[in-house]
Structure formats: C-alpha cells, structure tokens
Amino acid sequence: MSITDAPSADELRQCMTDHLVRTGCIQSKPWRAAFLSVPRELFVPDFTVRAQGGLHRYSQGDPAWLAAAYQDVSLLTQFDQDGTATSSSTQPSLMAEMLEALDVRDGDTVLEIGAGTGYNAALLSHRLGPDHVVTVDVDPDLVAAAKTRLRSAGYEPTLVAGDGMAGYSKRAPYDRLLATCGVGRIPTPWRDQLRPGGVIVANIGCGIVRLVVQSDRSCRRPVSPRPGHLHERPADS
Incomplete structure (x- = not known):
C-alpha cells in the first residue's frame, strides 16, 4: 500500500x-x-x-x-535518565474498560489521577463536558503539554500540577475518580473527596479495581460486579 x-x-x-x-x-x-x-x-x-x-x-x-x-x-x-518509562498513553482497550467501569451519568464530575498525554481527559470531556473533568499530574511539564493538546482538540478541563495522592479538594466532592497510576491502596483523600456512593476505578497492585465509597468513607466492592475484565478486590488489598 x-x-x-x-x-x-x-x-x-x-x-x-x-x-x-x-x-x-x-x-x-x-x-x-x-x-x-x-x-x-x-x-x-x-x-x-x-x-x-x-x-x-x-x-x-x-x-x-x-x-x-x-x-x-x-x-x-x-x-x-535510566530509560524507564514515566508516562504513557494507556492501551485503548484497558482505557475503555476503566471508563465503562466508572459508570458515569450526565452531570457527574470526575477527578482523574494522572493526566499523562491528556487523551483520557479528552475522552472524559467529550462524554461529560470539560467543566465536569479535573485531572491531576505530578509533572508540570506533562500538565502544560496536555493542556495545549486538549485545547487544540477543543477541550479545556481543569488541569492541575500536584500530588495526585492528595486529590484536588478545591473541586470536591466528586462523583467519580479514575486513577491509571499504580497505587498500593486507596489514599484517604480520594475517599474523602468523593460523595457517598461515588465510584473509584484504580490500578491497585497488579489489577484494576472498582470500589464504591460508603457513607462512612470506607470503600467496598459492588455486590454485583460489572461484566468485563476488572479484578474486584477489597479497598486495602
């Protein structure tokens, strides 16, 4: 060809x-x-x-x-400097599974941990509107580049350079939280910044989990997991 x-x-x-x-x-x-x-x-x-x-x-x-x-x-x-990858655009099939697992509704506000290239924030912005998307990344250069590319695509969500483990309390409470970076457990600020009934989809250990925030700020997996390839685990596994 x-x-x-x-x-x-x-x-x-x-x-x-x-x-x-x-x-x-x-x-x-x-x-x-x-x-x-x-x-x-x-x-x-x-x-x-x-x-x-x-x-x-x-x-x-x-x-x-x-x-x-x-x-x-x-x-x-x-x-x-050691040749280790520090940022990527996630595999689309995994990205789609995680976005579906969020189970967003019109009007929901999502906090994304790990802005990366900005592509995932663009997908969220298309679905919910840029005013309903907040994305955080620890690397200011990544945030600046993502902001430029998002604007070129016609989306202007809130982008923040900061520690994603601390969430972003200025726009809390959120309805959903999506984290593509790997964590050992769900940080307390994430739970505190979601509404009761809010959903967290995150990469914990070697699997993707979907957790629901309870009224006491604990997290529990759904009784009936959504179909797909997500690995359901307790919050602190």
Whole structure:
C-alpha cells in the first residue's frame, strides 16, 4: 500500500473503536461516540512501542506513525535518565474498560489521577463536558503539554500540577475518580473527596479495581460486579 492509499486518521479511529466494541471493552453508545470523536494522534506526536522484545520509536512525519498511534497498545511517551518509562498513553482497550467501569451519568464530575498525554481527559470531556473533568499530574511539564493538546482538540478541563495522592479538594466532592497510576491502596483523600456512593476505578497492585465509597468513607466492592475484565478486590488489598 502506498502512502497515498494509507488509511486516514478517521478510518483508523473507526477501526480501533469497532475493535473495542467487538471485544466488549466499549459497551455503551456515549463512550463509543467519544472514542470515535477524539483524535488520539493529537496527543502522541512522539512515542515508543514495545514490540518483538525491543522498542520502536515513532515520530510525527514517520509514514508509520499514524497507524501506530491507533494500535491497541500502550504508547510510551516519556522516559527518565535510566530509560524507564514515566508516562504513557494507556492501551485503548484497558482505557475503555476503566471508563465503562466508572459508570458515569450526565452531570457527574470526575477527578482523574494522572493526566499523562491528556487523551483520557479528552475522552472524559467529550462524554461529560470539560467543566465536569479535573485531572491531576505530578509533572508540570506533562500538565502544560496536555493542556495545549486538549485545547487544540477543543477541550479545556481543569488541569492541575500536584500530588495526585492528595486529590484536588478545591473541586470536591466528586462523583467519580479514575486513577491509571499504580497505587498500593486507596489514599484517604480520594475517599474523602468523593460523595457517598461515588465510584473509584484504580490500578491497585497488579489489577484494576472498582470500589464504591460508603457513607462512612470506607470503600467496598459492588455486590454485583460489572461484566468485563476488572479484578474486584477489597479497598486495602
């Protein structure tokens, strides 16, 4: 296939979204619409993919860059001096599962821990409106870049440079909290900043959990877990 015959961004976005629907990662029309609308490539002008035991770097202008941006894999976007990845755009299938598990309703306000590239905040903003999305990241440079890319995509949620483990009390209480960064347990500020009945979806240990905040600020897993691949655990596991 020549470069001129290569699929467009819209076609690649459609293929990725269709794949997420077929595999059950996307289960609702609003999230399907979000994935169809938000241009992932805008948030990852440069990234690295782990493939065949090695790393392959893609940059805007590379003929393979656009198609690579729509693979169902995590795109590594920042590394420290030791070569360890410190930021990425999460694998779309996992991102979709976590967003579905949030079980958001129109009018809900979401606190996202880990702004990263800003792509996930764009999906949330498309679904709920930018005024209902707050995203926090410890890296000020990531926040600045995410803000620029979100604005280019037409979204202006609240972005905060700070310690995500402390949440963001200025906009509390929230209805939902989504954390893609790994934690050992749910920090107390997260529970305190959610309304009773609020939902936390987070990466704890080696699995993704969905927890509901009780009136006493404890967290419990739902009695009837949502279908999908989420690993349900007690809050402090």
